[in-house]
Amino acid sequence: MDLSVNLGALKLKNPIMTASGTFGYGLEFTPYGRLEDLGAIVVKGLSLKPRRGNPMPRIAETPCGMLNAIGLQNIGVEKFLREKLPLLPWKQTPIVVNLYAQSAQEFADLAEALNSETGVGALEVNISCPNVRQGGLQFGQDPDAAARVVEMVKKNAAQKPVIVKLSPNVADIKVIAKAVESAGADIISLINTLGGMAVDIQTRKPCLANVFGGLSGPAIKPVALKMVYEACRTVNIPVIGLGGITRAQDILEFILVGARAVQVGTANFIRPDKVFSLVEELKEKVREMDIDSWDEFRGSIIA
Amino acid sequence: MKQEINPGSPSCLNLEIQAITYAGSRDFVHIYLDPPRWEYMAGQFVMIRPDGWVNDPIWPRPFSICEKTDDSLRLFVQVVGRGTSLISQLQPGNSIDLWGPLGNGFVFDPQDRLLILAGGMGIAPFVGLCKKHPHPEQISFLFGHRMDIESYPLAEFPPEIDSEHLKQETTADIQGFQGVLKTRIQNFSGRGMILACGPTPFLKVVQQYSLEFEANTLISLENKMACGVGACLGCVAQTTSGDYVQTCTRGPVFRADEVVLDEQLLNQKAYRK
Numbered sequence: 232m233d234l235s236v237n238l239g240a241l242k243l244k245n246p247i248m249t250a251s252g253t254f255g256y257g258l259e260f261t262p263y264g265r266l267e268d269l270g271a272i273v274v275k276g277l278s279l280k281p282r283r284g285n286p287m288p289r290i291a292e293t294p295c296g297m298l299n300a301i302g303l304q305n306i307g308v309e310k311f312l313r314e315k316l317p318l319l320p321w322k323q324t325p326i327v328v329n330l331y332a333q334s335a336q337e338f339a340d341l342a343e344a345l346n347s348e349t350g351v352g353a354l355e356v357n358i359s360c361p362n363v364r365q366g367g368l369q370f371g372q373d374p375d376a377a378a379r380v381v382e383m384v385k386k387n388a389a390q391k392p393v394i395v396k397l398s399p400n401v402a403d404i405k406v407i408a409k410a411v412e413s414a415g416a417d418i419i420s421l422i423n424t425l426g427g428m429a430v431d432i433q434t435r436k437p438c439l440a441n442v443f444g445g446l447s448g449p450a451i452k453p454v455a456l457k458m459v460y461e462a463c464r465t466v467n468i469p470v471i472g473l474g475g476i477t478r479a480q481d482i483l484e485f486i487l488v489g490a491r492a493v494q495v496g497t498a499n500f501i502r503p504d505k506v507f508s509l510v511e512e513l514k515e516k517v518r519e520m521d522i523d524s525w526d527e528f529r530g531s532i533i534a
Numbered sequence: 535m536k537q538e539i540n541p542g543s544p545s546c547l548n549l550e551i552q553a554i555t556y557a558g559s560r561d562f563v564h565i566y567l568d569p570p571r572w573e574y575m576a577g578q579f580v581m582i583r584p585d586g587w588v589n590d591p592i593w594p595r596p597f598s599i600c601e602k603t604d605d606s607l608r609l610f611v612q613v614v615g616r617g618t619s620l621i622s623q624l625q626p627g628n629s630i631d632l633w634g635p636l637g638n639g640f641v642f643d644p645q646d647r648l649l650i651l652a653g654g655m656g657i658a659p660f661v662g663l664c665k666k667h668p669h670p671e672q673i674s675f676l677f678g679h680r681m682d683i684e685s686y687p688l689a690e691f692p693p694e695i696d697s698e699h700l701k702q703e704t705t706a707d708i709q710g711f712q713g714v715l716k717t718r719i720q721n722f723s724g725r726g727m728i729l730a731c732g733p734t735p736f737l738k739v740v741q742q743y744s745l746e747f748e749a750n751t752l753i754s755l756e757n758k759m760a761c762g763v764g765a766c767l768g769c770v771a772q773t774t775s776g777d778y779v780q781t782c783t784r785g786p787v788f789r790a791d792e793v794v795l796d797e798q799l800l801n802q803k804a805y806r807k
Contacts, residue, residue, distance in 0.1 A: 255765035259783070262543045263633070263763075275767075284778055290760055290768030295589045297760060301767045304778055449589040477589060500593060500760040501583065502631050504546045 232517050234510075236270070236492055236525055238418050238469040241325060241353050241392040243270035243492055246482065246525070247510055250473050250496030251276055251329035251355060251396070252301065253447075254506070256315040260499075264507030267323035270492060274311070276331040276357050279341055281307035291429040291438035296448025296475070297497060298427050300441035303331050308344055316350045325352025327394065335370075335380045342388035354391050356384055356416075359398030359423035371398035371423075374410035381414035394471065397421040397462070399451075404458045405465040412466040420471035420494060421462055422455045448497040449475040456488055463489025463530060477501060479509060479516035489530035544763075545572065546633040548585070551626050552606055558685030561613040563622045566606040567632065574599050575639025576663035577731070577754050577787040581762035582609070583631045584624055591617050596759045596782070598731070599635060600687075601662035607632075610658040610687065636762050637786045640752050642727045648673045649722045651715065651740055653732025657686050659754065660731065670694040672726075676718055678702055678711045678736065716743045723749035730754065730790075737795055744790040745802040751790035757781040774805050 234245035248271040254260060257272045266272060284304025291298045306314075311328070319326050328351050332338040338356065345351050358370035358377050370376045377395070384393055395411040397404065399422035408419055424445025429438035437443075455474025463470050472490030476482055477498040485493050495506045502508075522528045553566040576599070583594035595617045600610040613622050624630070640663065642648060650660050650673060657677060664673060670692040677699040679686055691697060702708045720743065722728060728751040730740040737753050744751035757769040764783035771781050772794040779785075785793075791805055799805060 253761075253765060255763075259764045263546050275765075283776070284767065284770070287770060287772075287778075288758065288768075289770070290758060290766065292591060292593050292758075295592060297592055299760075299766070299768065304767050304770070448592050497592065500766060501589075502546060502594075503633055503761065503763050 232523060234514065234517070234525075238471070238491055239392055241271070241418065243325065245270045245510055245513065246486065246492040247506060247513065248327070248471065248492055248494045249273050249499065249506055250494035251357065252299075253496040253499045256311065257319050257326070258315060260503055260506075263504040267320040268507060268510055269324055271325040271327050271352065272319065273327040273329055273355055273494060274315070275305050276303050276329040277305050277308045277311050277341070278303065278331045279308055279337055279344070281305060281310065286440040288438065288440055291444065293427070293429055293446065293448075294450060296446055296450035297500075298429055298439060298444035298446055299424070300439045300444035302441065305331075308341060312344075312348060316348070319350065321350035321352065326350060327353045327355050329355040329357050329396070330384070331357045335376075335383050338380050339383035339387045342384040342391075346388040346390050351391060353394055353418075354384065354388055355394040355396050355420060356380060357396050357423075359396050359400075368398055368400060371407065372401050374407050377407055378410045378414035381411050381416050385415040392417040394418040394420050396423055398423045399454055399458055399474075400426050404461050408462045408465050412468050416468060418469045418471060419462060419466065420473060422451070422458050422474045425451055425454060447475070449477055451475050452481065456484060459485055459490050460488040460532070477505070479512035482509065482513055483516060483520070483528075486525065486529050487532050489532075491525075491529065544634050544636055545570070546631065548629050549607070549632050551624055551628050551630065553626050554624060557687065558682050560622060562681070562685040563611045563613070564600075564687070565609045565611060565621070565624070567609070567630070569602060569605060569607050570632070570634075572635055574602060574635035575641070576659045577639030577729075577752075578635040578637050579762070579786060580609070580632050580634030580636060581759070582621070584621065585629045585631070587620070591620070593617070593760050594631065594633075594762065595621065596636075596762055598658040598754070599662065600658045601665065608661075610655065610661070612655050633762065637782055638784070640729050640754070640787050642729065642752075644668050646672070647722075647726030649718060649726065649728045650675045651718070651728065651730040651732070652676070653678045653736035654680060656730070656732030656736070656754070657688065658731070660729070661687050661690060664691050664695060667692075674718075674722070676700075676714065678732070712739050715739055719743040719749050719751075720747045723747040726750070727752070734795060741790045741795050742799060745799060745805060749790070752787050753790050753793075754787045755781050755785050755793065757786075774800070
């Protein structure tokens with residue numbers, strides 16, 4: 232079967248994307264696989280100016296998952312465009328730039344800076360980072376604020392499909408999904424990490440310098456599936472599912488509840504070639520299950 | 535002439551465990567794996583993850599490359615937590631995912647005199663380095679350790695090496711070792727290269743005296759890592775210019791005047807240069 236999927240104007244040769252923050256700028260993984268074999272590459276969240284990130288410790292291992300509070304350390308959009316993007320296989324595979332900003336205006340400025348960049352296939356607006364004081368969740372938890380950001384990004388990035396990445400740290404995912412759809416989002420992706428905490432009873436300190444972090448990995452997959460299921464029943468735009476995917480079966484589970492594509496995150500740490508081998512595994516699994524087309528399988532959950 | 539081995543691009547492999555041996559107690563383990571085809575520089579490391587872990591523990595674990603021969607790749611592991619405990623229980627025939635060689639190793643001139651300073655498990659990268667060094671008589675080795683010396687592979691080091699080891703059981707022992715480190719670094723400064731690996735408190739002392747006496751010192755840092763390839767940004771070290779850089783790809787070997795282990799040292803003259 233042809234694995235390709237269309238997310239509106241964003242066309243992928245297979246539904247497997249990388250999740251922002253787990254795949255660096257892509258180039259870190261060139262020793263382990265062919266980047267052009269992936270559906271799309273979503274790079275580390277970029278801001279207008281470089282960001283230093285949070286103090287150490289930034290990560291903690293938890294049962295079947297991990298917490299992180301990196302604080303969006305990144306080289307800034309300008310350096311990315313100059314030094315990283317030209318080395319990425321953007322002609323063969325869409326490069327999605329994940330955007331982080333502290334104000335709606337800054338989001339708009341970022342969108343403007345990227346709108347005319349041929350090598351950028353789509354923008355992913357991060358309104359869901361739990362690890363920064365400003366700009367992450369303050370947009371992701373407030374439907375009006377989220378809608379305002381989306382409108383401004385859309386206005387300045389008319390040439391690019393705009394993905395909005397949603398936070399699970401909300402009372403009702405349907406409300407926020409609807410809000411960003413109405414504001415003009417082309418695609419939504421969910422879920423970002425769940426707010427969490429780990430502590431050390433010996434030192435009596437939190438395991439992260441930031442105290443709180445974002446939980447990811449297989450531990451959060453059931454939460455992700457529920458929210459993707461709900462979002463798919465709420466909006467008419469394409470949905471990208473993510474949260475705890477490590478196997479081809481997990482990918483099919485997200486597609487079964489309605490996702491059009493998926494992102495692989497924490498699994499990139501399990502093995503650096505994991506996302507590349509998942510493309511092969513998915514081909515095999517689709518054949519084994521006699522799935523003839525994504526249109527037939529997607530959202531076909533009997534519930 | 536600088537000796538720079540070109541370790542080439544890393545690869546991700548699934549390797550079988552040939553043998554596991556215990557040193558002193560079950561807490562010190564030597565793991566022998568089928569040898570990968572790559573070459574490495576001492577100070578580089580690998581990430582390993584046993585097949586049986588599935589989703590838990592989620593992370594691989596980083597280890598210095600202890601030694602590589604035509605027959606095997608060897609890692610030296612101390613049980614310090616759940617991951618290393620599970621690794622110590624592996625059996626010959628079990629397979630693990632392994633990627634490497636990763637990071638930057640110790641770059642030095644084999645003609646130069648070397649003072650090697652190791653604390654505890656920091657001995658690991660120096661096993662292969664010392665055994666392969668063309669002029670072992672040029673090496674002085676100082677080793678501080680807390681467990682019995684039989685736990686560590688010191689006996690394997692070439693006899694030409696001028697070697698000293700000091701056990702630290704009490705606070706007085708630790709202070710004594712710090713005094714020896716100071717004297718050694720002071721006396722050696724300007725005569726060659728100092729290489730150091732060990733726990734962070736030990737490296738802080740090495741760094742402090744290296745800056746004070748302006749010694750040419752390389753230190754290998756240890757940090758928790760999730761990916762080992764520069765992507766997760768979980769293992770960063772702070773540089774003297776204030777940036778956070780990945781220990782895995784920018785290190786783990788740094789110049790002693792390049793990274794901040796102790797904020798109080800930031801006013802040191804050697805840092806300011």
